[in-house]
Amino acid sequence: MKEEVVIGLEIHIQLMTKTKIFCHCSTDYIGKEPNTNSCPVCLGFPGSLPVLNKKVLEFAVRTAVALNCRINQISRFYRKNYFYPDLPKAYQISQYDIPLGVSGHMKITFPGNKEKRRIRITRVHIEEDAGKLVHESDITSSSYSLSDYNRCGIPLAEIVTEPDFCSPEEAQIFLVKLRSIVQHLGVCDGNMEEGSMRCDANISIRDAKTGNMGTKVEIKNMNSFKAVKKALQFEVDRQKKLLDEGVAIVQETRHWDELKDITVSMRSKEEAHDYRYFPEPDLLPLTVDFKMIDAIRRNLPELPEARRERFIKNYQIPEYDAEILTSSKALGDFYEKAVSSYSNSKVLSNWIMGELIHYLNENKVEIENSPVSPEGLVEMLKLIDEGVVSGKMAKDVFGKMFKTGKNASQIVNESGITQITDEDKLIEVVDKVIRENPKSIEDFNQGKEKALNYLVGQVMRCTKGRAKPDFVFEAIKQRAKK
Numbered sequence: 331m332k333e334e335v336v337i338g339l340e341i342h343i344q345l346m347t348k349t350k351i352f353c354h355c356s357t358d359y360i361g362k363e364p365n366t367n368s369c370p371v372c373l374g375f376p377g378s379l380p381v382l383n384k385k386v387l388e389f390a391v392r393t394a395v396a397l398n399c400r401i402n403q404i405s406r407f408y409r410k411n412y413f414y415p416d417l418p419k420a421y422q423i424s425q426y427d428i429p430l431g432v433s434g435h436m437k438i439t440f441p442g443n444k445e446k447r448r449i450r451i452t453r454v455h456i457e458e459d460a461g462k463l464v465h466e467s468d469i470t471s472s473s474y475s476l477s478d479y480n481r482c483g484i485p486l487a488e489i490v491t492e493p494d495f496c497s498p499e500e501a502q503i504f505l506v507k508l509r510s511i512v513q514h515l516g517v518c519d520g521n522m523e524e525g526s527m528r529c530d531a532n533i534s535i536r537d538a539k540t541g542n543m544g545t546k547v548e549i550k551n552m553n554s555f556k557a558v559k560k561a562l563q564f565e566v567d568r569q570k571k572l573l574d575e576g577v578a579i580v581q582e583t584r585h586w587d588e589l590k591d592i593t594v595s596m597r598s599k600e601e602a603h604d605y606r607y608f609p610e611p612d613l614l615p616l617t618v619d620f621k622m623i624d625a626i627r628r629n630l631p632e633l634p635e636a637r638r639e640r641f642i643k644n645y646q647i648p649e650y651d652a653e654i655l656t657s658s659k660a661l662g663d664f665y666e667k668a669v670s671s672y673s674n675s676k677v678l679s680n681w682i683m684g685e686l687i688h689y690l691n692e693n694k695v696e697i698e699n700s701p702v703s704p705e706g707l708v709e710m711l712k713l714i715d716e717g718v719v720s721g722k723m724a725k726d727v728f729g730k731m732f733k734t735g736k737n738a739s740q741i742v743n744e745s746g747i748t749q750i751t752d753e754d755k756l757i758e759v760v761d762k763v764i765r766e767n768p769k770s771i772e773d774f775n776q777g778k779e780k781a782l783n784y785l786v787g788q789v790m791r792c793t794k795g796r797a798k799p800d801f802v803f804e805a806i807k808q809r810a811k812k
């Protein structure tokens with residue numbers, strides 16, 4: 331059987347409002363003492379009444395509009411009932427049959443495709459988050475778990491796609507783009523590691539010939555873009571193997587175990603009727619004023635795609651560079667801040683895409699917390715332009731800047747790693763190398779270019795890499811011929 335992979339995503343984003351969705355509790359809960367950030371409303375005490383935070387609605391509409399959704403001017407809240415220790419009310423207030431936004435899309439060029447493909451967004455709806463369980467060990471084998479209700483009532487927007495992805499890689503590309511969009515919208519910080527953006531996936535294998543869909547499996551707990559790709563790939567392989575062996579795939583929810591790099595079965599997948607949805611009696615139907623939608627639409631900030639085009643046009647950098655630089659809002663901001671005081675926009679983008687991203691990844695630091703600032707990077711690039719350090723030396727300097735947080739000139743002064751600009755001094759070294767290597771000079775004069783590289787290398791060695799290579803190259807060429 332020729333198989334096709336079918337993937338759909340469900341993404342929860344935490345909306346960056348100051349207070350929770352239905353009460354006045356703060357949303358600033360990370361790192362707080364457990365169970366100190368809650369009230370009768372978010373804990374669902376009898377008699378407490380929820381009141382919708384207007385900012386939540388505004389942020390959710392902004393998200394839905396940016397994803398080209400149609401906004402339902404009247405939508406409804408429901409109670410989604412289930413028992414779980416992280417949910418003190420035993421129901422979650424969510425939306426069901428009439429969500430806030432429907433029928434959206436995002437256009438993406440995937441690798442190997444020339445044309446942009448339309449990824450359909452099924453719906454965008456508003457709901458509240460549950461609390462958090464802290465497991466004694468891992469979720470599948472813990473003997474006890476602790477409940478922390480600080481996160482109860484944190485506002486979420488859930489974004490559901492149609493099953494339009496054909497590979498784990500496509501799903502990952504979409505997520506990176508979606509994260510950049512919500513960051514540019516200012517509605518979510520997109521931090522997957524901290525859980526402010528979470529992704530679940532539905533995955534199945536379709537028979538390419540008959541079009542018959544396979545059984546759908548849901549994957550949860552993927553906490554990074556990398557994890558999404560790895561977990562989905564694991565699941566593709568697992569399902570294909572079962573099909574090859576003629577074993578039926580079970581409809582279930584599986585958990586991505588990051589330490590073991592496998593998915594493990596958590597529970598059989600529940601159906602919508604398991605949740606006994608019914609309209610939330612304490613909240614009126616949600617009416618969205620047309621004027622509000624229109625105002626949000628007109629005032630959308632610049633989104634990553636437009637920003638990418640502007641980067642290409644204004645800074646004359648290749649599409650590839652612009653794509654990477656706009657893949658997160660903070661990275662784009664870093665570049666723009668730096669380029670405002672440095673004219674060689676391509677050199678700048680090379681350094682950001684190369685050294686900076688390398689060090690950030692290696693040290694697991696977010697660009698927002700980069701020890702090297704845009705101004706710091708520009709200062710270092712100017713030292714290269716002035717000939718104080720070579721490009722190669724600058725890489726060392728950059729590494730030290732990243733590690734110590736010191737600026738480039740400080741590091742250069744302290745360690746004395748400057749380029750030798752005194753040409754008479756360099757000529758002395760060149761002459762010495764020429765005197766000591768008569769065989770190489772002879773080879774060079776007989777047309778062996780390699781000999782010249784060797785001689786330049788010797789000069790660089792004698793000067794501990796501080797000579798200007800171009801100057802040395804020319805000097806040897808001239809003086810060898812004498």
Ligand SMILES: [Zn+2]
Nearest residue numbers: 353355369372
């Ligand atoms: Zn509260």
